[in-house]
Amino acid sequence: MSPSTHDGRFAPSPSGPLHAGNLRTALLAWLFARHAGARFVLRIEDLDRAATRPEHERSQLRDLAAMGVDWDGPVVRQSERVDRYHDVIDELVGRGLTYPCYCTRREVLEAASAPHEHLPEGAYPGTCRRLSSAQRAEREAAGRSPSLRLRAEAARVSFIDRVHGPFEGIVDDFVIRRGDGTPAYNLAVVVDDAEQGIGEVVRGDDLLAGTPRQLHLARLLGLPEPSYAHVPLVLGPDGERLAKRHGAVTLEDLAAAGMTPVTVRSLLAASLGLAEPEEPVTMAELLARFDPSAVPTTAWVFEACQAGDHER
Ligand code: GLU
DSSP, X not given: OOOOTTOEEEOOOOSSOOBHHHHHHHHHHHHHHHHTTOXXXXXXXXXXXXXXXXXXXXXXHHHHHHHTOOOSSOOEEGGGOHHHHHHHHHHHHHTTOEEEEOOOXXXXXXXXXXXXXXXXXXXXXXXXXXXXXHHHHHHHHXXXXXXXXXXXXXXXXXXXXXXXXXXXXXXXXXXXXXXXXOBOHHHHHHHHHHHTTOSEEEEEGGGTTTHHHHHHHHHHTTOOOOEEEEEOOEEOTTSSBOOGGGSSOBHHHHHHTTOOHHHHHHHHHHHTTSSOTTOOOOHHHHHHHOOGGGOOOSOEEOOTTSTTTTTO
16 A cells, blocks of 8 residues: 555554543544545554553454454554664764753753743753753762753744644653663654654644644655544543543453443443444444534543443
């Protein structure tokens, strides 16, 4: 299949089993790509070795398959592409576009909470950009291992999101290599989306605010820019982002409560206006009903996770 502007992907971090919110996002990403007759690939974002596990990757792949989400070609793991990310980091260093940052997590939070003229709230104000070489040497001598930040020069980046419409952000100096030497998510995702030929990124709208950083980096690197559809998150009954603490949220928990993957698919499909509640639907039927311009724009509350619901 030749590359298409709708080639899509799902890129989970294997830090735990997928929950209903992740599965709904995966389903939407699949529907966007397949509706356009495009490729759909799976990428495992396992750069953070401390937070990710191969057994979670296995359960994620198994649960996607059980839902009927299929993908093209081999699964790509970021942990196998680390050399490539370091090459890109070296290129940016060589172009003078980076600087080491010695700030601790606490210092970053403190610096980011102070008001700054040109940057949005929460942005890193560039504290370490202005260090003299003596100040750098002092921090090195204290044994601090620096992260590497991109000089973003408060670039203003705008794009049109397929779900949210026009969006603009001012890019702060963000981390492209962590203090432990691991390439950062924002760098890896940009390199991967370009090299995997992704035309449209469909993902949760918790990642919308970070997208200007990724577009800015793609532009600096001369990489093709994907289009974006940030889909609404799934919330628990308390209105917070769905998480394990909400109860039965994974396919395994839901199976124990009497729900098969097909029942879960019906529930997710109904939440997207693609099925009647509890109507069993095939992936082919969902595809036939899907309208990319009619994706709900507000968060959905997942009620099925309330203890006991499906045992009665
Ligand atoms: N790996 C990220 C996550 O699981 C998603 C990254 C992306 O879709 O760009 O939240």
